[in-house]
Amino acid sequence: MTGPSGPGAVRIRTATVDDHPAIAGLQAAAFADRWSVDAVRRIAALHGAVALLAERAADAAPLGYLLGQVVTDEAEVHSLAVAEAARRQGIGRRLLAAFETMAAALGAVSVVLEVAADDPAATGLYESAGYAVIARRPGYYRIGRARPVDAEVRRRSLR
Numbered sequence: 531m532t533g534p535s536g537p538g539a540v541r542i543r544t545a546t547v548d549d550h551p552a553i554a555g556l557q558a559a560a561f562a563d564r565w566s567v568d569a570v571r572r573i574a575a576l577h578g579a580v581a582l583l584a585e586r587a588a589d590a591a592p593l594g595y596l597l598g599q600v601v602t603d604e605a606e607v608h609s610l611a612v613a614e615a616a617r618r619q620g621i622g623r624r625l626l627a628a629f630e631t632m633a634a635a636l637g638a639v640s641v642v643l644e645v646a647a648d649d650p651a652a653t654g655l656y657e658s659a660g661y662a663v664i665a666r667r668p669g670y671y672r673i674g675r676a677r678p679v680d681a682e683v684r685r686r687s688l689r
């Protein structure tokens with residue numbers, strides 16, 4: 531798992547325990563429902579967990595992460611975020627694609643995820659990556675919101 535070369539090159543790799551503080555920092559900067567380093571550790575220790583980190587190749591600055599899980603033939607994205615200054619450069623798409631490749635290699639035939647219906651960046655990313663809405667959970671997101679926001683459950687087949 532690498533990326534293009536050059537001064538702005540971004541590398542995608544499997545995260546280790548040492549990366550959990552960086553992942554927690556990226557998560558807390560991106561979501562109102564903030565996870566502690568311990569919470570990241572617990573998610574990364576789940577059965578079939580996959581943790582990916584995107585970092586600037588030049589200095590290993592953390593730019594994004596994906597936490598997911600592959601259980602039997604289904605994979606799930608638990609959390610994905612890219613640092614604000616690094617958005618819209620294809621990093622989110624690359625993290626998702628790397629996860630899909632790993633999930634398929636581990637035997638998954640589909641990927642599911644939940645996303646806030648009012649988030650154009652996230653829904654735009656998943657829509658463009660082929661994730662179709664299969665269910666809607668009314669008022670699912672409440673923390674840090676003026677009013678409850680629906681979750682879309684989205685799914686993409688890997689076959």
Ligand SMILES: CC(C)(COP(=O)(O)OP(=O)(O)OC[C@H]1O[C@@H](n2cnc3c(N)ncnc32)[C@H](O)[C@@H]1OP(=O)(O)O)[C@@H](O)C(=O)NCCC(=O)NCCS
Nearest residue numbers: 560610611612617618619620621622623651652654655658
């Ligand atoms: C959602 C998020 C991960 C996208 O990461 P990113 O690296 O900026 O996304 P990419 O550059 O790979 O964009 C891929 C595609 O997603 C869509 N997209 C990304 N940002 C968008 C935006 N602000 N508005 C509309 N569409 C957007 C576009 O289709 C884009 O392709 P394009 O640039 O060729 O048009 C990032 O905005 C983020 O961290 N948001 C906060 C956390 C979050 O909402 N996570 C997802 C919920 S689990």
